[in-house]
Structure formats: C-alpha cells, structure tokens
Amino acid sequence: MTLERxxxxxxxxxxxxxxxxxQGDRAALARLYDRYAAPxxxxxxxxxxxxxxxxxxxxxxxxxxxRPGTFDPARGSFRAWFMTSVHRRCLTLLRSRQRLAxxxxxxxxxxxxxxxxxxxxxxxxxxxVRAALETLAPPQREAxxxxxxxxxxxTALAARLGVPLGTVxxxxxxxxxxxxxxxxxxxxxxxxxxxE
Amino acid sequence: MxxxxxxxxxxxxxxxxxxxxxxALEEHLDGCxxxxxxxxxxLETTSRLGEAVTQAPLPPxxxxxxxxxxxxxxxxxxxxxRLMQPLSRFAMPAAAxxxxxxxxxxxxxxxxxxxxxxxQTALALDEQGLALLTSTETTNERLNPAPSLGSxxxxxxxxxxxxxxxVVVVEFMPAPPAGQSYYGWLQHRxxxxxxxxPIPLNSQGYGRSILLGSDGSDVVAVEVTRQTEASAAPLGExxxxxxxx
Numbered sequence: 001m002t003l004e005r006x007x008x009x010x011x012x013x014x015x016x017x018x019x020x021x022x023q024g025d026r027a028a029l030a031r032l033y034d035r036y037a038a039p040x041x042x043x044x045x046x047x048x049x050x051x052x053x054x055x056x057x058x059x060x061x062x063x064x065x066x067r068p069g070t071f072d073p074a075r076g077s078f079r080a081w082f083m084t085s086v087h088r089r090c091l092t093l094l095r096s097r098q099r100l101a102x103x104x105x106x107x108x109x110x111x112x113x114x115x116x117x118x119x120x121x122x123x124x125x126x127x128x129v130r131a132a133l134e135t136l137a138p139p140q141r142e143a144x145x146x147x148x149x150x151x152x153x154x155t156a157l158a159a160r161l162g163v164p165l166g167t168v169x170x171x172x173x174x175x176x177x178x179x180x181x182x183x184x185x186x187x188x189x190x191x192x193x194x195x196e
Numbered sequence: 197m198x199x200x201x202x203x204x205x206x207x208x209x210x211x212x213x214x215x216x217x218x219x220a221l222e223e224h225l226d227g228c229x230x231x232x233x234x235x236x237x238x239l240e241t242t243s244r245l246g247e248a249v250t251q252a253p254l255p256p257x258x259x260x261x262x263x264x265x266x267x268x269x270x271x272x273x274x275x276x277x278r279l280m281q282p283l284s285r286f287a288m289p290a291a292a293x294x295x296x297x298x299x300x301x302x303x304x305x306x307x308x309x310x311x312x313x314x315x316q317t318a319l320a321l322d323e324q325g326l327a328l329l330t331s332t333e334t335t336n337e338r339l340n341p342a343p344s345l346g347s348x349x350x351x352x353x354x355x356x357x358x359x360x361x362x363v364v365v366v367e368f369m370p371a372p373p374a375g376q377s378y379y380g381w382l383q384h385r386x387x388x389x390x391x392x393x394p395i396p397l398n399s400q401g402y403g404r405s406i407l408l409g410s411d412g413s414d415v416v417a418v419e420v421t422r423q424t425e426a427s428a429a430p431l432g433e434x435x436x437x438x439x440x441x
Contacts, residue, residue: 033262124248125248176242
C-alpha cells in the first residue's frame with residue numbers, strides 16, 4: 001500500500017489543508033482523512049486490533065484539530081507525523097494492556113504472545129519495504145520489526161532476545177540507518193550496518 | 197545530554213522503543229537542528245514501515261464520525277499564536293511580515309482570510325526549508341563562532357546544487373541586546389553580499405532563516421552578524437562565519 005504523495009495529482013499541501021481544517025473547513029479535513037485514514041487504520045489494526053484501531057484513528061484526528069501546533073513541519077512531513085502519532089497511540093495502548101495483564105511488576109516485559117519477526121515481515125503488503133527489510137542483517141531486522149510492529153521497548157526487546165541493552169540499541173540504530181538508506185535508494189556501506 | 201548521545205538515540209526514539217532519557221532527548225531536539233533533521237528522515241522511514249502493512253478496509257462509519265466530532269470540538273476561537281506554533285522554531289522574514297499584517301487587522305472575515313493565507317504561505321515556505329534540511333543530497337557547512345561568543349554557539353548553512361532554497365540555522369546563540377537582531381549574509385564569488393534576512397531566536401537560542409531563489413553554488417562565505425537594522429551588506433564583525441577554502 002502506498003500513499004498518494006503530495007507532489008502527485010493532488011497539489012494542495014497537507015499543511016494548507018490542516019490550516020483550513022482548523023479554521024472549520026470540513027472539506028479540508030475530509031481530504032486529509034481521505035489521504036491518511038486508510039494507512040493509519042491499517043497500521044492500527046495490525047498493532048492493536050480492529051475495534052481499538054477505529055478509536056485510535058478517530059482520536060488522532062481529534063488531537064490534530066484540537067492541538068494543530070503538535071504538528072511541527074520542522075520535524076518532518078505531515079504524513080510521517082500522522083503515522084507516527086498513530087503508532088505512538090498504539091504503543092501506549094499495547095503497553096497498558098501488558099500492565100493490565102498483570103505485569104505491573106515487570107512493566108517492560110515482552111509481549112506474552114509475540115509473533116516471530118520473520119512472519120511479520122512476510123505479512124507486509126509493500127514488496128519494496130519487505131525486500132528492504134530482508135536485506136538487513138537478521139539481528140537488525142528482528143530488532144526493528146519487533147520494536148516497530150511488536151511494540152517492544154528497548155528494555156523489553158533486550159529481555160526477549162536475551163542480549164545486553166546496548167546490543168539491542170546498536171541493532172536498532174544500525175538497522176534503521178541501513179533501512180533508511182535502502183529506501184532512499186542509497187548505496188549503504190557494510191560498516192553502516194547492512195551486515196552486522 | 198550531549199549532542200552525540202542524542203544523535204545515537206534518535207533512531208530508537210523514531211521507532212518508539214526508547215524508554216529512558218526520553219525527556220532529555222526531546223529537550224535536546226527542541227534546540228538542535230541537526231538532530232531534528234535526522235529525526236525527520238528517520239520518521240519518514242518508520243512511516244514507510246507503517247504504510248507497508250496489509251491494508252484493512254476502513255469502517256464506512258468512521259469517516260463521518262471523525263468529521264462530525266472533529267468539527268464540533270475544534271477551538272471556536274483558535275489562538276493565533278497556537279496556530280503559528282509550528283513556525284516558532286522555523287521563523288522566517290516573509291512569514292513575520294505577513295503575521296504582522298494579519299495581527300494588525302481587526303476581526304472579521306477578511307482578517308481571518310488574511311490570517312489563514314499567512315499561515316498557509318508560511319507553512320509552504322517552511323516545507324521548502326524542511327525538504328532541503330532532510331534531503332540526503334544537501335550540503336551542510338558549519339559556521340564557526342567568533343572568539344567573543346565562546347565555543348558553543350554555531351551555525352549551519354544548508355544548500356544543494358540545483359535547488360533554489362538555502363537555509364541558515366543558528367544554535368545556542370545568546371539573546372541579542374535590546375533593539376538588535378541576528379542577520380544572515382551570503383557572499384558571492386564576485387564579492388557582493390546578499391542578505392538572508394533577520395534570524396529570530398527561540399528561547400533555546402535557536403533560529404533559522406530561509407532564502408529562496410538561488411542554490412548557493414557561487415557562495416564563498418556565509419556570515420551572521422548582530423545589528424540594529426537591515427542593511428545591504430553586513431555591518432560590523434561577523435559573529436558566525438564559514439568561508440570556502
């Protein structure tokens with residue numbers, strides 16, 4: 001699944017639509033919804049399930065119009081900001097579920113029923129992203145996938161993988177750096193982390 | 197938190213996996229253009245991960261639910277300053293002029309339309325600057341401080357061949373004396389000077405200015421001065437400077 005990019009046929013920028021929506025322009029908000037609701041909802045379904053996903057998307061749009069200043073163009077595109085907001089809301093929900101499941105004494109303990117990283121990758125619909133992830137060294141891919149799609153914090157990830165925290169952080173750092181380079185079409189030097 | 201520590205944590209933060217030092221990192225991000233630009237590129241990557249999942253059909257009722265409740269709950273009288281918050285760390289002269297114009301007008305539809313136009317114009321300019329800062333092909337030159345400033349204040353000049361946008365960023369700058377502002381300058385190969393414009397600072401001593409219209413390919417020096425008013429060429433000694441070797 002790929003979003004229609006702002007540079008495409010729909011030339012009105014996200015920032016302009018947001019400014020109009022905050023002024024009460026329902027049509028502008030509808031266009032933002034039509035651009036981003038589908039990928040946002042799909043991500044939320046993947047992370048927290050269908051019913052909570054609906055609330056996550058709803059609440060993210062609500063926060064957007066109530067507190068438009070939380071979107072800072074200096075920190076990235078609207079698309080990235082919106083997907084990040086949805087992801088963070090899902091992580092909050094996932095981690096509170098873990099605590100409610102009786103893990104108060106180990107709030108960062110791993111998902112009790114985690115899906116293997118390789119299975120998560122194979123279920124991705126975007127072949128480009130899937131291929132890019134498969135290019136990474138397996139430990140880096142595992143760390144990235146379990147962190148992003150599994151919602152595991154660095155501490156939880158270290159506990160699950162049975163490796164030092166520093167190792168997990170290095171794998172995430174190198175893995176995301178390499179993935180960024182691959183998706184941007186760069187040549188990535190091995191020392192930058194394609195091979196750990 | 198040091199810059200190096202922050203830079204090493206940015207990818208983990210982008211993944212949502214950081215569970216310690218989050219506040220310290222966010223505080224650093226508020227004042228560091230380099231880490232901010234890195235975060236922006238990492239969030240572009242993580243958002244690709246988010247978009248890569250199997251598509252789930254949207255519940256038909258969700259669109260109406262979102263539109264109805266969002267329109268009902270939006271601020272009735274939105275704070276102008278709050279709307280402009282995204283620009284507070286990325287202020288630019290053109291936006292400042294438009295904002296002053298918008299604020300100077302009384303209420304009414306015409307004022308609201310001008311205000312909205314100002315926001316849209318400023319945001320569009322902001323996005324052009326952001327696109328440059330986050331491009332992997334952008335060149336970044338460091339502006340070093342004069343001895344009188346100490347070692348921490350510094351600046352960066354971002355440019356990219358073929359892209360008619362340049363950004364001058366200053367960081368950790370002391371607040372200028374009352375009545376003075378920081379101004380950016382580009383010196384061309386023929387020795388002429390081109391003003392970048394005033395560079396307002398935020399509370400962390402961070403500021404930036406965007407210049408449209410040229411790609412900086414013939415720029416041989418970049419300076420930041422502190423002066424009481426705009427001028428055709430820099431007044432006084434540079435406080436920050438980079439020069440081609």
